Amino acid sequence: xxxxxxxxxxxxxxxxxxxxxxxxxxxxxxxxxxxxxxxxxxxxxxxxxxxxxxxxxxxxxxxxxxxxxxxxxxxxxxxxxxxxxxxxxxxxxxxxxxxxxxxxxxxxxxxxxxxxxxxxxxxxxxxxxxxxxxxxxxxxxxxxxxxxxxxxxxxxxxxxxxxxxxxxxxxxxxxxxxxxxxxxxxxxxxxxxxxxxxxxxxxxxxxxxxxxxxxxxxxxxxxxxxxxxxxxxxxxxxxx
Numbered sequence: 001x002x003x004x005x006x007x008x009x010x011x012x013x014x015x016x017x018x019x020x021x022x023x024x025x026x027x028x029x030x031x032x033x034x035x036x037x038x039x040x041x042x043x044x045x046x047x048x049x050x051x052x053x054x055x056x057x058x059x060x061x062x063x064x065x066x067x068x069x070x071x072x073x074x075x076x077x078x079x080x081x082x083x084x085x086x087x088x089x090x091x092x093x094x095x096x097x098x099x100x101x102x103x104x105x106x107x108x109x110x111x112x113x114x115x116x117x118x119x120x121x122x123x124x125x126x127x128x129x130x131x132x133x134x135x136x137x138x139x140x141x142x143x144x145x146x147x148x149x150x151x152x153x154x155x156x157x158x159x160x161x162x163x164x165x166x167x168x169x170x171x172x173x174x175x176x177x178x179x180x181x182x183x184x185x186x187x188x189x190x191x192x193x194x195x196x197x198x199x200x201x202x203x204x205x206x207x208x209x210x211x212x213x214x215x216x217x218x219x220x221x222x223x224x225x226x227x228x229x230x231x232x233x234x235x236x237x238x239x240x
Contacts, residue, residue: 003029005021005039006039010044014051017057022057026054026058033053034049035049045139047065047066073186073239074187075101076189077227078154079091080107080223081118082194089224095138098235099231102142102145104144105149105153106149108150109195109197109198119147129141150191154191155209158210163180164188165212175216176214180238184238
């Protein structure tokens with residue numbers, strides 16, 4: 001299967017890959033003139049042939065435009081900041097599962113040190129999203145937003161999504177499957193809390209923004225597992 005890379009844009013019948021991606025393609029994958037890859041600028045996808053491998057750039061000639069099919073379902077993930085190895089694993093899998101926008105949440109029960117360090121990890125997180133989107137052959141990577149308080153994220157999501165779900169550990173929370181049964185929507189928002197769970201204040205803010213609590217079952221899942229499971233269910237219920 002051909003590798004896909006993201007470029008800034010296409011100019012007439014050419015394109016160039018620069019930065020770390022060019023270094024990876026030229027020095028690590030050892031690309032050579034004549035080899036063929038897929039290139040995307042977030043709007044169009046082209047089959048392109050390597051023309052020149054330079055020190056800081058790889059130049060291509062465009063060969064054939066390929067179908068660029070955007071997913072029908074627009075997914076937003078509100079994800080509480082947790083230990084970075086787990087958070088980053090969740091970012092990777094969320095990208096593979098088609099999430100369009102990711103909003104890190106500085107939840108009340110997120111570790112203060114992690115919240116303080118989150119801004120310094122943004123560049124690394126963007127790289128994870130980019131590489132995961134290339135690997136899964138997406139049209140473009142998800143948008144990573146700055147970290148915000150949960151209440152702010154809930155309010156901003158109000159009325160923007162046909163389905164807004166908050167994963168909950170409360171015993172009376174209905175099953176996610178039951179909530180989605182019979183739903184039809186082209187947009188959905190899912191909120192996943194920290195390992196300590198949501199506070200009552202955060203739950204109240206979610207309810208005020210018309211989020212519905214949902215359960216993934218009786219077992220307690222780690223954050224990254226809950227993200228993967230819930231996104232898979234959303235895609236199955238609402239996607240193509």
